[in-house]
Amino acid sequence: MLKIIRFGYLIALFSIAALLWFLVVNTWPFWAEFGLSSLWLDEWFPYESLYGLLPALVGSAWVMMIAMFFALPCGLAAAIVGSELLSKPWQSTLRLSVEILAGIPSVVYGLIGLWILLPWLQNTFDLITGHSLLAAGLLLAMMILPTIMVMSLDALRFVPQEQREAAASLGLDWNTRLITVLLPQAWPGIRSGVLLALGRALGETMAVMLVVGSLDKMPSPIYNILEPAQTLTSRIGREMGEAAFGSMHFSALMANGLILAIISMLLSFMVLRQRKAAQR
Amino acid sequence: MKILLWFLALPALLLPAFALLYIVYQALPALDWSLFVGTQDTKLHFGANQALWQQISGSLLMMLLACALASPIAMSIALFHQLLAGPRQKLFIHALLQVLQGIPPIVYGLCGLVLLVHLLHWGISLAAGAVILAIIILPLLSSNTIHALERIPDEQTESALALGLTPFQLLIRVWLPNAWSSMLTGLLLSMARALSETAPILFTATVFSGVVWPDSIFSPVTSLQTHIFYLAQEGYNQHAIDVAWASAVVLLGLVLSFSLCAFFLRRFEDH
Numbered sequence: 001m002l003k004i005i006r007f008g009y010l011i012a013l014f015s016i017a018a019l020l021w022f023l024v025v026n027t028w029p030f031w032a033e034f035g036l037s038s039l040w041l042d043e044w045f046p047y048e049s050l051y052g053l054l055p056a057l058v059g060s061a062w063v064m065m066i067a068m069f070f071a072l073p074c075g076l077a078a079a080i081v082g083s084e085l086l087s088k089p090w091q092s093t094l095r096l097s098v099e100i101l102a103g104i105p106s107v108v109y110g111l112i113g114l115w116i117l118l119p120w121l122q123n124t125f126d127l128i129t130g131h132s133l134l135a136a137g138l139l140l141a142m143m144i145l146p147t148i149m150v151m152s153l154d155a156l157r158f159v160p161q162e163q164r165e166a167a168a169s170l171g172l173d174w175n176t177r178l179i180t181v182l183l184p185q186a187w188p189g190i191r192s193g194v195l196l197a198l199g200r201a202l203g204e205t206m207a208v209m210l211v212v213g214s215l216d217k218m219p220s221p222i223y224n225i226l227e228p229a230q231t232l233t234s235r236i237g238r239e240m241g242e243a244a245f246g247s248m249h250f251s252a253l254m255a256n257g258l259i260l261a262i263i264s265m266l267l268s269f270m271v272l273r274q275r276k277a278a279q280r
Numbered sequence: 281m282k283i284l285l286w287f288l289a290l291p292a293l294l295l296p297a298f299a300l301l302y303i304v305y306q307a308l309p310a311l312d313w314s315l316f317v318g319t320q321d322t323k324l325h326f327g328a329n330q331a332l333w334q335q336i337s338g339s340l341l342m343m344l345l346a347c348a349l350a351s352p353i354a355m356s357i358a359l360f361h362q363l364l365a366g367p368r369q370k371l372f373i374h375a376l377l378q379v380l381q382g383i384p385p386i387v388y389g390l391c392g393l394v395l396l397v398h399l400l401h402w403g404i405s406l407a408a409g410a411v412i413l414a415i416i417i418l419p420l421l422s423s424n425t426i427h428a429l430e431r432i433p434d435e436q437t438e439s440a441l442a443l444g445l446t447p448f449q450l451l452i453r454v455w456l457p458n459a460w461s462s463m464l465t466g467l468l469l470s471m472a473r474a475l476s477e478t479a480p481i482l483f484t485a486t487v488f489s490g491v492v493w494p495d496s497i498f499s500p501v502t503s504l505q506t507h508i509f510y511l512a513q514e515g516y517n518q519h520a521i522d523v524a525w526a527s528a529v530v531l532l533g534l535v536l537s538f539s540l541c542a543f544f545l546r547r548f549e550d551h
Binding site for chain 2: 001002005011016023080094095096099101102105114149199203204233261271
């Protein structure tokens with residue numbers, strides 16, 4: 001029995017290692033040919049062997065920031081309302097509805113984006129099509145909202161009841177209690193929620209792919225978020241089908257994947273370090 | 281301050297209900313029996329006349345295979361963690377699972393495309409999709425199983441060991457009866473996850489049409505998730521869009537039936 005367990009565990013470790021090894025090995029032709037300098041070249045045009053990764057990096061950074069800009073205030077406020085202001089039955093209703101929101105598959109979000117968000121942006125900002133970084137960011141905000149809300153709700157719930165009572169008996173009003181007692185206590189949990197949500201926003205493919213427009217150029221000027229653009233994930237999703245296996249194009253796509261994996265690993269390590277610090 | 285908070289929270293509070301109602305409202309025109317069994321109307325080309333049960337069965341088949349592959353491995357990781365691992369190895373397992381869970385599914389899809397589809401010559405196949413989905417749900421499933429086993433009181437394990445039970449007897453007689461419901465919760469959540477992943481199977485396992493039932497595990501399948509994606513891009517074909525929304529409702533229904541089962545099971549445990 002113990003032998004079987006050990007064997008299964010080793011198989012799991014081995015296959016994970018093999019997977020990551022294949023990821024690195026297959027990007028090797030790309031790094032050998034173009035090197036790290038492709039990270040700050042801004043032209044991606046596979047048919048003329050131009051593989052600048054900067055536009056997609058900038059696009060990914062933008063959609064993460066936009067999503068966080070909308071989702072953090074909204075999700076945090078909803079968590080505070082949910083844990084402090086709602087009565088018990090409403091709290092469980094809120095839990096259920098968050099669960100539903102988290103359960104909607106990303107391709108369905110993409111459909112919602114295509115049918116509500118794009119026409120709306122097109123009319124409001126007078127664009128040719130609504131495909132833009134802003135659309136992707138707004139859609140991602142919807143998708144990471146449950147993560148932020150659930151983590152913040154849990155963090156607020158774990159603040160000991162004595163602390164609330166002590167603060168209340170000092171005569172502090174509700175606002176002061178919230179800002180000086182509850183939020184600082186819950187902050188580590190909220191922060192790891194934010195990190196996890198950032199990871200989710202970075203790695204989301206289908207929804208982003210459908211609304212971002214997949215146009216490989218830098219936003220010009222750089223803060224123009226109303227133009228079609230490209231993110232790391234949407235590029236992989238769009239071009240994975242057409243790149244021939246073994247070609248430089250394919251290797252460049254694998255390099256995109258490697259960068260995605262590295263950034264998300266860094267985010268996970270930040271979450272882990274935080275959890276360790278919180279345990280001390 | 282309270283008013284400001286309510287105002288900020290409003291979108292988050294209303295969004296789930298709104299999204300659900302909107303999806304169902306959009307799907308109403310196409311939701312009828314002929315959606316599932318297909319029509320003979322050749323004017324409705326581009327997949328809009330396909331029988332949806334093919335896609336549903338493809339998705340479910342891939343999900344079940346992925347769970348069947350991932351469960352034993354997740355179980356052995358969890359048992360290794362509980363029975364054999366020292367403190368350092370426990371930390372390592374936790375860190376590894378956290379990191380693996382953070383890696384975007386599309387990266388696993390890319391790796392699977394190289395390794396399974398091209399190097400092992402499986403081609404675009406059910407097997408490739410199932411293995412990739414299994415790897416994607418493995419971290420979630422393992423950490424849920426570890427969690428379920430950790431909730432068992434130490435006294436029970438210790439007294440079982442003191443009675444001289446072998447590890448196998450310990451698992452069957454003590455751990456499983458105690459933890460089956462939280463393990464089932466974890467499994468249901470992983471099933472929901474496997475059903476909703478789209479990007480990693482798009483180029484490794486699925487085709488748009490032409491498959492009624494896969495002949496072997498090395499033939500391609502059709503799946504509900506990718507069906508929605510293909511139809512969604514047919515912007516000017518009203519019927520295709522209606523079918524896309526209807527498929528979205530079916531997919532959402534399947535995913536939610538798993539995840540809400542898990543939700544209520546967990547609540548039932550907590551009481």
